[in-house]
Amino acid sequence: MEFYSYVNIFETKGLAYLLLMSFLVLGVLLIKYLSTPEKKDSTSVDRKSPH
Amino acid sequence: MNSTAVFNGELKGFLRFLLQELKPRGPWLTTFNIISIPTIIAGLIILYFRFTLGLGSVTNLSQQYPFGFWIGFDVMTGVALAGGSYVVCFVVYVLRLEKYHSIVKVTVLNGLLAYIFYSGALVLDLGRPWHIINPIIGNSFGYNSVLFLVSWHFLLYMTVLFVEFSPTIAEWAHWPKLQKFLKSLTLGAVIIGITLSMLHQSGVGAMFLMAKPKIHPLWYSEYIPLLYFVSSIFAGISMIIFEGSISSKVFSNLIGPKSHHAHHDIVLGMAKGAAITMFVYYFFLAFIFMHGDKWKLIDTPYGYWYLVEVIGFVLIPCFMYAYGVRNKNFGVIKVASIMTLLGVVLNRQNVCLIAYNWNVPVKYYPSWQEIVVTLMVVFVEIWVLRWIITRMNVLSKE
Numbered sequence: 490m491e492f493y494s495y496v497n498i499f500e501t502k503g504l505a506y507l508l509l510m511s512f513l514v515l516g517v518l519l520i521k522y523l524s525t526p527e528k529k530d531s532t533s534v535d536r537k538s539p540h
Numbered sequence: 541m542n543s544t545a546v547f548n549g550e551l552k553g554f555l556r557f558l559l560q561e562l563k564p565r566g567p568w569l570t571t572f573n574i575i576s577i578p579t580i581i582a583g584l585i586i587l588y589f590r591f592t593l594g595l596g597s598v599t600n601l602s603q604q605y606p607f608g609f610w611i612g613f614d615v616m617t618g619v620a621l622a623g624g625s626y627v628v629c630f631v632v633y634v635l636r637l638e639k640y641h642s643i644v645k646v647t648v649l650n651g652l653l654a655y656i657f658y659s660g661a662l663v664l665d666l667g668r669p670w671h672i673i674n675p676i677i678g679n680s681f682g683y684n685s686v687l688f689l690v691s692w693h694f695l696l697y698m699t700v701l702f703v704e705f706s707p708t709i710a711e712w713a714h715w716p717k718l719q720k721f722l723k724s725l726t727l728g729a730v731i732i733g734i735t736l737s738m739l740h741q742s743g744v745g746a747m748f749l750m751a752k753p754k755i756h757p758l759w760y761s762e763y764i765p766l767l768y769f770v771s772s773i774f775a776g777i778s779m780i781i782f783e784g785s786i787s788s789k790v791f792s793n794l795i796g797p798k799s800h801h802a803h804h805d806i807v808l809g810m811a812k813g814a815a816i817t818m819f820v821y822y823f824f825l826a827f828i829f830m831h832g833d834k835w836k837l838i839d840t841p842y843g844y845w846y847l848v849e850v851i852g853f854v855l856i857p858c859f860m861y862a863y864g865v866r867n868k869n870f871g872v873i874k875v876a877s878i879m880t881l882l883g884v885v886l887n888r889q890n891v892c893l894i895a896y897n898w899n900v901p902v903k904y905y906p907s908w909q910e911i912v913v914t915l916m917v918v919f920v921e922i923w924v925l926r927w928i929i930t931r932m933n934v935l936s937k938e
């Protein structure tokens with residue numbers, strides 16, 4: 490009988506669960522990163538804007 | 541004066557107005573004209589041979605490769621890039637985010653022209669083009685096939701986009717009563733349009749479900765419809781950002797100062813939407829990859845090519861969008877939009893051509909005639925877009 494290891498994340502769905510958890514955590518971090526602009530002064534907009 | 545005489549008088553007046561409007565405006569010797577006019581003429585000559593001598597005379601299509609560059613670029617890619625119109629309509633009319641209202645008309649116009657020209661390019665690709673009417677009239681057609689759904693959706697969606705844009709045409713033609721009536725249809729048309737778009741963007745991907753043995757396992761998945769739908773969202777957004785950056789320079793005299801100022805805010809909002817959608821799309825790809833246990837395929841030439849697409853043209857532009865939004869760096873956002881557009885083109889070409897029939901020794905490469913005709917389609921669309929924008933009230937003058 491072939492040996493089956495339940496702790497090998499490649500053989501179980503462990504990797505998928507880890508990916509899902511990282512998606513949720515990184516998703517929250519991304520939203521937070523996008524919601525708090527680093528530069529708040531309007532002069533930076535004029536300097537780098539295409540017009 | 542009887543009613544017939546009044547009608548004839550009005551018709552003559554409108555024809556005079558139309559002839560006046562058809563006359564070219566602005567300088568002729570521009571870089572775009574110098575490149576586009578010879579390409580359009582060459583494309584028309586190639587199309588003459590295509591329709592008189594058949595597909596084989598100008599294309600490298602074969603029984604093994606029925607989908608070539610015309611379908612892969614014009615239809616598959618063009619439809620994805622036109623996704624911006626349903627995204628903006630959803631944002632403005634359903635989510636009620638009024639700051640995007642100034643770009644609705646130009647985005648709908650872009651979508652309408654993209655569908656007319658790119659799905660219209662199907663006529664060039666069909667061996668017997670007169671059969672294009674078959675799915676519409678139900679003649680010898682499988683009602684359960686995905687292509688049947690896609691054909692009807694393309695037709696209905698083009699009609700819906702025309703209804704959405706028609707108030708601008710009525711305004712241009714000085715028909716105020718008709719304009720008022722057509723405006724009242726807008727909300728209904730928008731709702732139908734969003735529903736149709738979501739279905740046929742995924743439907744285009746669903747067509748590949750029946751080609752499982754032919755597509756490389758890294759690109760084939762039973763979730764192709766979902767991937768096509770999600771990628772059409774950020775493809776459409778990136779197209780809006782890219783086109784907006786060009787339009788704001790080329791048609792700067794037609795845009796009011798208020799809209800010029802609002803453009804920054806719109807670009808930032810769009811870039812934020814693109815970053816989030818690309819992040820979700822990237823994780824969808826990762827889930828599909830792990831669920832399919834495709835690790836062994838990565839260390840192959842196709843695997844490296846897959847990583848170029850997924851990391852180079854999805855993950856990196858996603859981070860660039862995020863960085864651009866946070867730092868209000870419009871240059872980075874513009875580069876990210878170009879990279880995203882290239883990524884979507886690459887993805888559609890991979891599914892349709894490069895990873896299609898990947899295990900067959902004879903490979904398909906588009907002929908130069910196929911490339912010239914594709915360029916012709918793009919240039920003619922830009923000519924029509926330019927004609928409409930310079931004559932109708934498309935860009936916000938506020």
